[in-house]
Structures are given as C-alpha cells and as structure tokens.
Amino acid sequence: xxxxxxxxxxxxxxxxxxxxxxxxxxxxxxxxxxxxxxxxxxxxxxxxxxxxxxxxxxxxxxxxxxxxxxxxxxxxxxxxxxxxxxxxxxxxxxxxxxxxxxxxxxxxxxxxxxxxxxxxxxxxxxxxxxxxxxxxxxxxxxxxxxxxxxxxxxxxxxxxxxxxxxxxxxxxxxxxxxxxxxxxxxxxxxxxxxxxxxxxxxxxxxxxxxxxxxxxxxxxxxxxxxxxxxxxxxxxxxxxxxxxxxxxxxxxxxxxxxxxxxxxxxxxxxxxxxxxxxxxxxxxxxxxxxxxxxxxxxxxxxxxxxxxxxxxxxxxxxxxxxxxxxxxxxxxxxxxxxxxxxxxxxxxxxxxxxxxxxxxxxxxxx
Amino acid sequence: xxxxxxxxxxxxxxxxxxxxxxxxxxxxxxxxxxxxxxxxxxxxxxxxxxxxxxxxxxxxxxxxxxxxxxxxxxxxxxxxxxxxxxxxxxxxxxxxxxxxxxxxxxxxxxxxxxxxxxxxxxxxxxxxxxxxxxxxxxxxxxxxxxxxxxxxxxxxxxxxxxxxxxxxxxxxxxxxxxxxxxxxxxxxxxxxxxxxxxxxxxxxxxxxxxxxxxxxxxxxxxxxxxxxxxxxxxxxxxxxxxxxxxxxxxxxxxxxx
Numbered sequence: 001x002x003x004x005x006x007x008x009x010x011x012x013x014x015x016x017x018x019x020x021x022x023x024x025x026x027x028x029x030x031x032x033x034x035x036x037x038x039x040x041x042x043x044x045x046x047x048x049x050x051x052x053x054x055x056x057x058x059x060x061x062x063x064x065x066x067x068x069x070x071x072x073x074x075x076x077x078x079x080x081x082x083x084x085x086x087x088x089x090x091x092x093x094x095x096x097x098x099x100x101x102x103x104x105x106x107x108x109x110x111x112x113x114x115x116x117x118x119x120x121x122x123x124x125x126x127x128x129x130x131x132x133x134x135x136x137x138x139x140x141x142x143x144x145x146x147x148x149x150x151x152x153x154x155x156x157x158x159x160x161x162x163x164x165x166x167x168x169x170x171x172x173x174x175x176x177x178x179x180x181x182x183x184x185x186x187x188x189x190x191x192x193x194x195x196x197x198x199x200x201x202x203x204x205x206x207x208x209x210x211x212x213x214x215x216x217x218x219x220x221x222x223x224x225x226x227x228x229x230x231x232x233x234x235x236x237x238x239x240x241x242x243x244x245x246x247x248x249x250x251x252x253x254x255x256x257x258x259x260x261x262x263x264x265x266x267x268x269x270x271x272x273x274x275x276x277x278x279x280x281x282x283x284x285x286x287x288x289x290x291x292x293x294x295x296x297x298x299x300x301x302x303x304x305x306x307x308x309x310x311x312x313x314x315x316x317x318x319x320x321x322x323x324x325x326x327x328x329x330x331x332x333x334x335x336x337x338x339x340x341x342x343x344x345x346x347x348x349x350x351x352x353x354x355x356x357x358x359x360x361x362x363x364x365x366x
Numbered sequence: 367x368x369x370x371x372x373x374x375x376x377x378x379x380x381x382x383x384x385x386x387x388x389x390x391x392x393x394x395x396x397x398x399x400x401x402x403x404x405x406x407x408x409x410x411x412x413x414x415x416x417x418x419x420x421x422x423x424x425x426x427x428x429x430x431x432x433x434x435x436x437x438x439x440x441x442x443x444x445x446x447x448x449x450x451x452x453x454x455x456x457x458x459x460x461x462x463x464x465x466x467x468x469x470x471x472x473x474x475x476x477x478x479x480x481x482x483x484x485x486x487x488x489x490x491x492x493x494x495x496x497x498x499x500x501x502x503x504x505x506x507x508x509x510x511x512x513x514x515x516x517x518x519x520x521x522x523x524x525x526x527x528x529x530x531x532x533x534x535x536x537x538x539x540x541x542x543x544x545x546x547x548x549x550x551x552x553x554x555x556x557x558x559x560x561x562x563x564x565x566x567x568x569x570x571x572x573x574x575x576x577x578x579x580x581x582x583x584x585x586x587x588x589x590x591x592x593x594x595x596x597x598x599x600x601x602x603x604x605x606x607x608x609x610x611x612x613x614x615x616x617x618x619x620x621x622x623x
Contacts, residue, residue, distance in 0.1 A: 337483060355430070355469075356486055359443035363481040 001209050005189035009234070012048070012196045017086045019046055019198065026088035026147060029112075031072070031102060033254050033282050034093045034120050036274040038264070039140055041199060042159040043147040049195035049255075050075045050090070051233040054347045063105055064098075069317045070345040071231045072098040079110045089114035089146055095286045096319055114146050124280050124287055133275035140271070156270040162199045163264065169206035170194065170260035176210070177249060178304045180218035184227075184238045184248025191259055192235070222247030223361045224305050226336070228297060228327060229253035229312040230285075230320035230343075237312060237343075240350055244357040245365075250304040252297045258282050261300070285319040290326040297327065308364045309336050310357070314343045337364060367423040367621045368415070370408055371613030372438065373447065374431030377467030377495060378580065379404065380607045381411040383422075384614040390415035392607045404435045424620045426613040430469070442616055444609055445473055445484045451612030452576040453479045455602040460572040463562065463591070463599070464609070465581030467495040472565045474572075485568045491530040493561025495581045500530075501554050504537060505547055512551055513586035519552035526557065533557060552586070559590035566595075575599045578608040 008015060016027050026045045030037060040047040052074025060077030078084060090112050092103040103117050119135045121128040144151050173190055176182045190209065194202045225246045227238070232255055238248055251257050262281040265273040283289075283296035309331045313320040328338050339360040341353055368385040379402040383390045391414035395402040401410055408425070412418055427435035428447040435441075444464065452462040453475070462473040470487040491497050502509045523545050526532050533554070540550045558581075575595065581587055582605035592598050602608055 342488070355443065359445035359484060359486075362443045362446045363484070366480055 001212050002183075002186050002189060004205075005186065005193050005209070006235070008193040008197060009189060012051075013083055013086065015197060016046065016048055020086060027086055028089040028091060028114075028143075028146075029084060029087045030091045030093075031075070031099050032093050032095050033258055033284060034095050034278050035091050035118060036136060036264075036278050038156065038159040038163050038270075038274060039136065039143055039151070040091075041162070042151045042155045043140075043143040044149045045088070045143070045147050046198060048087075049192075050084070051078075051192075052231075052345055053078055054234065054236060054345060054350070056346065063109065064101070067316055069096075069098045069230075069314050070343075071233065071314055071317075072102050074233075074345045076102060076105050076110070079106065079112075084110070084112075087112055089116065091116050091118055093118040093120045095120055095284070096317075098316075116142055120279065122287070124289065129272065129275045129279055132279045133269075133271045136271045136275055153270055157266065160264045160266050160270060160273065162203065164266060165203050166194055166199050166206065167260040167263050169203060169210065172210055173206065173213070174257060174260075176213050180220040180247070181213045181216050182209075183220070183242060184246075184251075185235045185242060187248075188232070188235045188238050188256065191255055192233075195255070195259065220247045223364045224249045224307045226250040226297070226301055226304070226306045226309040226331075227253065227256075227312065228309065229256070230314045230317040231255065232312065232343075233345075236350055237353070240354055241310065241357055244354060245361045246310075246357065250301045250306055252283075252293075252300050254284065257300050258284065261296075285323045288319070288322065290323045293323055294326060294330045297330070306336060308339070308360065310339045310341070310360070312341045312343050314345065367618075368417055368421050369423045369614055369617035369621055370411070370425040371447070371610040371615070371617055372404055372408060372425060372427050372429075372432075372435055373444075373607070373609035373613060374404060374427065374429040374434060375466055375609075376430050376469070377499075378402070378606060379407050379429075379431075380610040381407045382607050382610040382614040383408075383411045383415040383417065384611070384618060385415075389611065389614075390417070392604060392610070394604070394606045405437070408437070424617040426617040426620070428609050428613045439617070439620060442613060444469070445471060445481060447609045447612030447616065448578055449473050449475055449479070449481050449612065450615050451608035451610070452578060452602070454611060454615055455608065456574055456576050456600045458574045459576045459600065461569075461575040463566065463575060463577045463582075465495060465562065465577065465579040465587070467499075467580060470494060470562060470565060470579075470581075472562075472569050472571070474569045483569050485565050487561070487565060490561075493558050493564075494530075495579065497530045497533075498554070498558060498581065498584065498587075501534070501537060501551075504534060505541070505550065507547060507551070510583075513555065513584035513588075515548050516551035516555045516586035517589065519546070519548035521549050521552075522556055523549040523553040525550070525553035555584070555586040555590055558587055559594060562587070562591065563594055571595070573597055576608075577601055578605045580606050582606075 029050045037047040057077035059080035060073040264277045283293040371382045373380040424439045427438035432441045448464045452459045473484040
C-alpha cells in the first residue's frame with residue numbers, strides 16, 4: 001500500500017504529464033484548501049495541489065526574503081526550477097499575504113498561460129458565503145473558457161459526489177488510523193496522493209487500501225499523538241515521528257483532516273454549497289476565528305486517546321502563529337504535553353527535530 | 367551491579383561508572399582527545415573504578431552522538447538523562463538548565479521528579495558554550511578564567527545577544543577602541559545569559575534550579591542567571607557528568623538493582 005501511495009506523490013510530475021498525454025486535458029495547480037477543486041474537475045481538467053520540497057529554495061529565495069513563510073517560496077522555487085512546466089493554469093486564492101504574493105511572482109517569473117486570482121472573503125457569515133458563491137460563479141465561467149468545456153449544474157453535482165465520496169473514504173481511513181490499522185504516514189500519503197491525481201482513480205485506490213487495511217492486525221504501541229501543522233507537504237515529519245516511537249492518531253492540518261473532514265451539501269445549490277463548505281467550514285486560521293478552530297481540533301481527537309501534541313508551524317505563518325497560544329493553552333488544559341516546532345522546509349531541520357521528538361516521546365512514556 | 371552511563375556530546379564525552387548507590391568513577395574527555403572515543407572513554411572510567419569490561423553490566427548512552435555507542439544496551443534522550451542526573455544530585459530539583467557546547471535546554475519537573483515539559487535552543491550559536499569558547503579564543507583569554515575576569519568589570523560593555531557573528535564583530539570593534547577585556551567579557555556573558563533566559567521564559571521555572579553542562583562552570587554566567595532569576599541556583603559538584611550520571615541511573619534501573 002505505502003509504496004504505491006508514495007510513488008504517486010514522488011512521481012507526481014510524471015503522472016500529471018502522462019495524464020495530459022493520455023487525455024489531452026489540462027492540468028491546473030492550486031494553492032490551499034479554500035479552492036473548490038470540484039469546479040476544475042467539472043470543467044474536465046485535473047486539479048493538482050502545489051507542493052514545495054525539503055530543499056534549499058535557491059531560485060525562490062531570489063524573489064522573497066527569508067523571513068516569510070517558506071511554503072509558497074518553495075512552491076515558486078519548484079516552478080522556477082521547471083518542475084511545474086506541464087501546468088496549464090494556476091489558481092491563487094486570496095488567503096494570506098504570501099499566497100496572495102504568488103500571483104504576481106508567478107505572473108512575472110513563471111511562464112504559466114493562465115493565472116486566476118480567486119477572491120476569498122474574510123467575512124465568514126452568510127453574507128461572506130453569498131459573496132464567495134458569486135466569486136465562484138465568475139471562477140466557473142473563467143474555467144469554462146480555459147477548458148473549452150461548458151460546466152452544467154449536473155456535471156458540477158457529479159463532481160461534488162465524486163469528491164464527497166473521496167472525503168468519506170479518507171474519513172474512514174482517519175478512523176482506522178486511530179485503531180492502528182493504518183499508520184500516520186500512510187494516511188498522509190493517502191491525502192497527498194488524493195490532492196494530486198484524478199479523484200475517481202483515487203476513490204478506487206482508497207477502496208483497495210481500506211480493504212487491505214481491514215485484513216491487518218492492529219499495529220502500534222507508539223505514543224499516541226495529535227499533530228497540528230500549518231503545512232506539511234511531504235511525509236518526512238510523520239516518518240520521523242514514527243521512527244522515534246510516536247503514533248500519529250489525530251491531525252489538524254491542510255494536508256490532513258482539514259482536506260476531508262467536511263463534505264459539501266450535495267442537496268443544496270452547488271455553488272452555494274461549495275462556498276459554504278470551503279469558506280465557512282474548513283477551520284483554517286486565516287479566518288481568525290480561534291474558537292471554531294479549537295472546537296475542530298477537539299473533534300479531530302475524539303476517540304483517539306491522544307497522549308501528547310506536536311504543533312509544527314512554518315516560520316512566519318502569521319495566521320497559525322496567531323492561534324498557537326490559544327491552541328497550546330487548550331491542549332495543556334486537557335493535560336496534554338505540547339511540543340512546538342518552527343518549520344523551515346529545509347532538509348537539515350529533520351535531524352535537529354529528531355532529538356526533541358525522541359525526548360518528548362520518552363518524557364510521555366515516563 | 368556495576369553499570370555505566372555515557373554522554374557523547376558535541377564537544378565532550380562524559381562517562382560515569384556507578385555501583386551500589388555510588389559513583390565509582392567519572393570522566394570528562396574533550397573531543398580533541400583520542401580518549402574521547404566511546405570505547406576508550408569507558409575503558410578509562412572502568413580503570414579508574416578498578417573494574418574491567420567483564421564486571422560491567424548495562425550501559426545507557428545519551429548525548430548528540432549516542433547512536434555511535436555500539437556497546438550500549440539502549441539509548442536515552444538528553445532531556446531524560448539530564449533530569450534524572452539532576453534529581454540524583456539535588457532531589458528537590460524542579461528545573462534543570464542544561465548548558466552544553468551546542469545545545470541548551472530548560473527542563474521542568476513535577477513534584478514526583480517527572481519531566482513535564484522542556485525547550486531546546488534553536489540552531490543559532492549565540493548563547494552556546496561553543497560561542498563562549500570562540501570568544502575566549504578571539505580575546506586570547508583562557509576559557510577557564512573568562513568568567514572570573516568578567517566579574518571584575520566595574521562597567522559592562524554592551525554586546526549584541528542576537529547573533530554570534532555580529533557579536534564577534536562588536537567585540538573586535540570594542541578591542542580596537544581600547545575597551546578593557548573585563549568590560550567586554552562582562553557584556554558577552556550578559557548576552558549569553560540573555561539567550562538562556564529567552565529559553566527559560568518559555569517553560570515554567572521553579573526552584574530548585576539545577577544548572578548543568580560545561581557552561582555551568584562559568585561563574586559569570588551562573589551569577590547573571592541568579593541575579594535575573596532572583597534566587598540562587600544549585601550547581602552539581604561536576605556539572606558536565608550529570609547527563610552521563612542520569613544515563614547510568616537508567617542503566618541501574620534496567621539491571622533491576
């Protein structure tokens with residue numbers, strides 16, 4: 001299971017190129033969870049999440065100072081190194097300063113034929129949802145133009161069904177992880193591969209993985225941990241935790257539960273339902289509503305018997321750092337020890353993190 | 367049973383041989399010494415204790431280089447070993463400030479002696495033992511006396527606490543301006559203490575506070591910490607072996623005696 005999932009992530013660029021060749025379709029890169037991929041899928045295109053890499057951003061750092069969030073810089077770096085040369089378009093949502101800055105940076109420096117700036121309101125209530133639904137209407141028209149395909153409400157509803165099915169399968173895997181039938185690394189590989197390949201194929205793959213997992217014996221006597229992260233775009237950190245004797249049983253991160261925890265209401269008007277789910281339900285700290293986020297983190301830990309929490313925030317991710325004290329306070333009030341890391345998207349940081357994770361796990365074991 | 371603890375740090379290797387509630391021997395060897403090889407180091411410690419390999423029971427390794435100790439039965443983190451060693455030398459310890467060559471950490475303990483939280487320094491060199499060593503070299507002052515000299519200063523010359531590289535250039539500027547070494551050293555020690563106190567502020571600190579590691583031998587750093595904390599800290603007789611002692615105590619637990 002793990003080898004295939006890992007291959008799909010590691011060979012994502014080759015896989016996307018092969019998909020283009022096979023189908024003649026277009027591939028569109030997206031930043032963040034707030035972009036409803038269903039619209040891109042319904043237009044007959046392949047949405048892929050833009051991911052950085054644990055390597056020195058030698059090209060990206062020429063355009064941005066080093067005291068900003070390293071994730072968008074790393075994505076830009078990958079693009080400047082030619083690794084995203086197959087993309088037909090990139091969607092930049094207005095979610096935070098650095099992602100917003102990617103619009104200009106990619107427009108000026110990366111030869112992408114189509115860049116779309118998706119307005120995502122800061123107001124989360126009904127008027128915000130209404131506004132976002134209107135923005136999604138414009139986005140829909142623009143995607144129709146890019147793809148050359150008309151997007152009917154029926155095709156959009158079908159896309160929502162396919163995506164909801166994927167979310168349901170990932171939620172099943174999330175629950176199996178709590179029982180030790182699926183490891184933390186495996187679930188993260190499932191989520192990352194879901195973000196990178198056609199959803200029907202991923203649904204098929206997920207069904208096979210869940211079937212395989214159900215045949216196993218529960219494994220893992222590791223220390224049961226919650227991981228809350230601003231962005232982990234590979235599985236190295238989870239791998240490190242497992243090597244140190246930890247067992248991730250719950251998470252709060254964009255490349256984890258936030259991607260699949262909430263489904264889209266398939267009965268409601270599609271654009272409004274997409275706006276509601278993506279704007280009002282994903283508990284990303286860019287919304288500055290710590291209460292909702294804390295409640296969400298609490299829900300992710302239900303029945304997980306968490307013994308400790310690791311918070312991994314990329315440096316200068318202001319949104320996550322703003323909520324960090326509240327989150328830490330909430331976790332400690334539950335009696336959970338907390339280990340904090342300021343991530344940098346570099347290869348070298350993993351070895352320095354190892355010492356602290358080993359000590360943290362040994363501390364919890366007592 | 368005779369057991370061993372070995373702490374392979376970034377600068378020094380420390381060894382403790384322990385039996386029947388007593389430290390039989392303890393050694394601190396610099397990384398520039400050929401004796402600091404873990405095999406050789408434990409042989410020397412065994413020799414000093416009047417024992418040989420055949421009498422040695424379990425060994426626990428700790429420190430940054432713990433994975434290189436192939437004869438250890440198991441490894442343990444510096445946090446746990448420092449806490450365990452500090453509790454042995456000071457049973458009332460509630461906080462351990464461990465100041466090593468590259469790593470600094472502050473460890474909180476509860477009333478039962480269990481570690482409840484800890485923080486480690488980031489990769490920045492400012493505030494580390496190696497920073498003090500390099501400053502001693504720059505100022506042509508032996509490391510062993512730099513703390514004493516700093517305490518002789520009537521005036522403290524300000525040195526940046528934020529970056530080791532900038533601090534070095536500041537020191538050079540002060541030397542060129544003819545500022546006395548004592549005054550510069552006083553500023554350097556205050557800068558090092560600032561960095562340590564940054565860490566201290568991130569966990570709950572309660573007395574007794576035990577200071578361990580090579581930097582604990584520097585009287586100026588310790589005095590600055592005591593002044594800023596507002597109460598005296600507890601210094602082990604040999605602060606550099608506390609990690610190895612903690613490892614030896616874990617080995618004793620493993621041996622069941």
